[in-house]
Amino acid sequence: xxxxxxxxxxxxxxxxxxxxxxxxxxxxxxxxxxxxxxxxxxxxxxxxxxxxxxxxxxxxxxxxxxxxxxxxxxxxxxxxxxxxxxxxxxxxxxxxxxxxxxxxxxxxxxxxxxxxxxxxxxxxxxxxxxxxxxxxxxxxxxxxxxxxxxxxxxxxxxxxxxxxxxxxxxxxxxxxxxxxxxxxxxxxxxxxxxxxxxxxxxxxxxxxxxxxxxxxxxxxxxxxxxxxxxxxxxxxxxxxxxxxxxxxxxxxxxxxxxxxxxxxxxxxxxxxxxxxxxxxxxxxxxxxxxxxxxxxxxxxxxxxxxxxxxxxxxxxxxxxxxxxxxxxxxxxxxxxxxxxxxxxxxxxxxxxxxxxxxxxxxxxxxxxxxxxxxxxxxxxxxxxx
Ligand SMILES: N[C@@H](CCC[C@H](N)C(=O)O)C(=O)O
Numbered sequence: 001x002x003x004x005x006x007x008x009x010x011x012x013x014x015x016x017x018x019x020x021x022x023x024x025x026x027x028x029x030x031x032x033x034x035x036x037x038x039x040x041x042x043x044x045x046x047x048x049x050x051x052x053x054x055x056x057x058x059x060x061x062x063x064x065x066x067x068x069x070x071x072x073x074x075x076x077x078x079x080x081x082x083x084x085x086x087x088x089x090x091x092x093x094x095x096x097x098x099x100x101x102x103x104x105x106x107x108x109x110x111x112x113x114x115x116x117x118x119x120x121x122x123x124x125x126x127x128x129x130x131x132x133x134x135x136x137x138x139x140x141x142x143x144x145x146x147x148x149x150x151x152x153x154x155x156x157x158x159x160x161x162x163x164x165x166x167x168x169x170x171x172x173x174x175x176x177x178x179x180x181x182x183x184x185x186x187x188x189x190x191x192x193x194x195x196x197x198x199x200x201x202x203x204x205x206x207x208x209x210x211x212x213x214x215x216x217x218x219x220x221x222x223x224x225x226x227x228x229x230x231x232x233x234x235x236x237x238x239x240x241x242x243x244x245x246x247x248x249x250x251x252x253x254x255x256x257x258x259x260x261x262x263x264x265x266x267x268x269x270x271x272x273x274x275x276x277x278x279x280x281x282x283x284x285x286x287x288x289x290x291x292x293x294x295x296x297x298x299x300x301x302x303x304x305x306x307x308x309x310x311x312x313x314x315x316x317x318x319x320x321x322x323x324x325x326x327x328x329x330x331x332x333x334x335x336x337x338x339x340x341x342x343x344x345x346x347x348x349x350x351x352x353x354x355x356x357x358x359x360x361x362x363x364x365x366x367x368x369x370x371x372x373x374x375x376x377x378x379x380x381x382x383x384x385x
Contacts, residue, residue, distance in 0.1 A: 111328065126385065157196045158184060160199070170262045181198075222259065224238075224337075229257045251270050310346045332351040
């Protein structure tokens, strides 16, 4: 956590020299707070410094009684107030000050999200424009998207909404829903095996936290009907588009189109090069050309796949609205569906992504896809809006 320390020190120095940190916020936010484990071997910590507000917290605190929060400087000449008492991550998030957003940053295989407790409203606490700023990796917190935990509708426990880092709103997010489940367990102080019914733009999704902390998600059924994906490519297998030709940048790619609630275009190769070496691709060059191709009226996520064996695939992804990410859960599900339809793999596969592996199963008896993978806290923070 060298980065965290590097970010912390200038802020601490500014306070200790009696300089107030430039701030549009109230004086209490000119304080540098440090939240640490009472154990001397604090496992990890991270700092967030945005305008006047710097909040440093351990990413591993799980025992509220071991929490303590303290200001980093205490001279009476400085405009520092006693820090508010924080006894748990949930109580931290429950603090509601106008103009301040409390959040938890989570990641699932490096696909990272700002999680917002929005359980008291059906309206997202921030706008798409604010989400774009917060997701910026240089001028903001840095994330692939912002996820809102909202009240359930239609009898579900919760609703998940998400903004991509470009401010667009996708229907679903596989890595995000694993993070969402862990976030809810933290907010509700639930331990052990837990499952939730979540309303999303892709319908009902059911994540289950396992004893080992991994999250297994019933992702529902894939949608293969071309007009529902949506794609303008002509169906060539029933109503589906399977291993069809798509011209992108003068190259003829073989593509299969799958929706997991959100659209995916999966390719295992081109007309001339049937087996992709995915590490050799220039994703930033080719990805946007798929994303904005006229054949995808709602834009598309694109997965480039290499087959190691019928149970082991490797993919890189260019996400709609987020660009190259380290992992995409809905993408990994779409890849296994496409691999089965094209005859490259069986229904249970390990899919390697740049951020790590996901276990995917497309079950024959109910047509549902199950995804299993991790979700972890990165840090807790507050940011002026
Ligand atoms: N990373 C996500 C997908 C997020 C949404 C996507 N960018 C879209 O616009 O559809 C995942 O893990 O599924």
